[in-house]
């Protein structure tokens with residue numbers, strides 16, 4: 001399980017929602033009232049209000065139960081908003097190819113800090129150091145969050 005924090009919101013969570021696949025929990029997010037409809041993280045049918053007996057969580061906390069490659073793809077397809085390139089299209093599930101796309105995209109946009117972080121992620125992913133990959137992606141995502 002990996003921890004992510006996808007908002008810079010100072011509030012405690014009032015709501016939680018989650019996504020399951022074949023009965024297994026994929027992720028669970030905690031949010032305040034204002035952030036309960038974050039795109040990519042909004043599953044209205046599973047949204048419920050936290051009750052006072054539950055331990056407090058900061059808004060934006062995610063318990064992510066996906067595999068390292070799946071978390072990596074969720075970062076690329078989520079906040080990185082990386083498309084694929086017409087001259088060399090890559091399958092959605094090809095994490096190495098998608099990572100190369102992300103690096104090319106960040107370089108093209110002259111986002112040097114992001115490109116450097118993606119280069120580090122590429123080296124770690126090649127070594128299958130998934131915990132470090134996920135931690136570095138979470139840290140990079142946090143630095144880039146809108147206030």
Ligand SMILES: [Zn+2]
Nearest residue numbers: 009032035059
């Ligand atoms: Zn919030």
